[in-house]
Amino acid sequence: EQIILEVKDLQKYYPIQRGVFRSTVGHIRAVDGVSFSVRAGETLGLVGESGCGKTTTGRCIIHLEKPTGGEMFFYKDGVKTAITQKTIRNLRRDLQFIFQDPYSSLNPRMTVEQIVAEPLITHGLKNKTELRDRVVELLTAVGLSGDHLRRYPHEFSGGQRQRVGIARALALKPQLVICDEPVSALDVSVQAQVINLLQDLQEQYGLTYLFIAHDLSVVYHICNRIAVMYLGRIVELAEVDELFANPRHPYTEALFSAIPLPDPDNQLEQIILEGDVPSPADPPSGCRFHPRCRYAQPICSQEQPELQALAGSENHLVACHFGEKLSLRGLKIA
Numbered sequence: 091e092q093i094i095l096e097v098k099d100l101q102k103y104y105p106i107q108r109g110v111f112r113s114t115v116g117h118i119r120a121v122d123g124v125s126f127s128v129r130a131g132e133t134l135g136l137v138g139e140s141g142c143g144k145t146t147t148g149r150c151i152i153h154l155e156k157p158t159g160g161e162m163f164f165y166k167d168g169v170k171t172a173i174t175q176k177t178i179r180n181l182r183r184d185l186q187f188i189f190q191d192p193y194s195s196l197n198p199r200m201t202v203e204q205i206v207a208e209p210l211i212t213h214g215l216k217n218k219t220e221l222r223d224r225v226v227e228l229l230t231a232v233g234l235s236g237d238h239l240r241r242y243p244h245e246f247s248g249g250q251r252q253r254v255g256i257a258r259a260l261a262l263k264p265q266l267v268i269c270d271e272p273v274s275a276l277d278v279s280v281q282a283q284v285i286n287l288l289q290d291l292q293e294q295y296g297l298t299y300l301f302i303a304h305d306l307s308v309v310y311h312i313c314n315r316i317a318v319m320y321l322g323r324i325v326e327l328a329e330v331d332e333l334f335a336n337p338r339h340p341y342t343e344a345l346f347s348a349i350p351l352p353d354p355d356n357q358l359e360q361i362i363l364e365g366d367v368p369s370p371a372d373p374p375s376g377c378r379f380h381p382r383c384r385y386a387q388p389i390c391s392q393e394q395p396e397l398q399a400l401a402g403s404e405n406h407l408v409a410c411h412f413g414e415k416l417s418l419r420g421l422k423i424a
């Protein structure tokens with residue numbers, strides 16, 4: 091498969107500052123050594139609880155936040171470009187972002203036409219008729235219409251606002267769209283509509299998605315592969331069906347056990363994780379999951395397990411000392 095995005099050992103640390111001189115006394119390690127690739131045309135899910143670093147990872151990729159370390163590469167037509175502060179301006183055409191909160195991500199003083207036209211104008215489209223035609227075309231593609239051009243964001247529902255956000259993200263015909271929990275701020279009743287829309291648009295425009303979510307049941311339907319994050323690191327990465335049928339990381343198993351299923355007979359007994367998520371300022375030694383893992387052994391607090399492929403299954407990566415041996419419970423979703 092062709093790779094479109096490669097992330098290598100990404101780190102994002104935030105300094106913790108104290109005292110009158112704001113001296114740095116430590117770091118919050120929000121993202122701490124994350125590596126993965128996204129294949130052209132796929133949807134890769136990045137999943138974990140809030141604070142696991144998934145959103146920060148997405149924001150670092152397009153330099154909405156400055157990474158502390160690591161490298162990122164974008165591939166197009168056989169050309170590999172490092173994504174840096176300098177190159178990101180030119181790469182913005184190809185790399186777009188859909189924000190979680192459609193209420194705060196749209197400028198309330200701009201009309202829908204101005205919002206969707208803005209990236210087009212920034213990238214040189216000046217002709218007024220062409221601009222309007224393109225904006226109407228984009229609004230139609232997301233299920234709105236030319237009738238909405240002169241309206242303001244506050245006149246729309248959450249679902250409609252997110253459609254405007256999607257139209258804006260697609261304006262420059264990007265290759266890769268990072269969707270940061272695009273439906274979690276919306277009513278449950280409109281979540282499925284927006285997910286369906288994203289899937290239709292992916293087919294229509296040949297898009298690749300990095301889909302950030304905290305809810306495994308949402309990503310099940312839209313993703314080809316899923317990377318599970320815990321405390322700033324990826325702990326497991328596999329094809330969706332493989333991950334659900336055959337999880338190999340105890341944290342993934344615990345996430346599955348928390349998903350309510352329509353058929354109570356299939357419901358897994360919930361695995362209650364002991365204690366709170368530890369602080370990313372002072373992550374546990376060895377495997378970061380060890381204080382909460384019911385399979386932990388002495389080695390787990392001493393050595394950090396690397397994310398690596400299972401024997402005989404190069405597409406299934408797991409970061410657990412016992413990933414090959416544990417027999418964990420998967421999840422059957424009808």
Ligand code: SF4
Nearest residue numbers: 377380383390410411
């Ligand atoms: Fe649990 Fe040890 Fe595996 Fe970490 S390495 S997930 S503590 S068994």
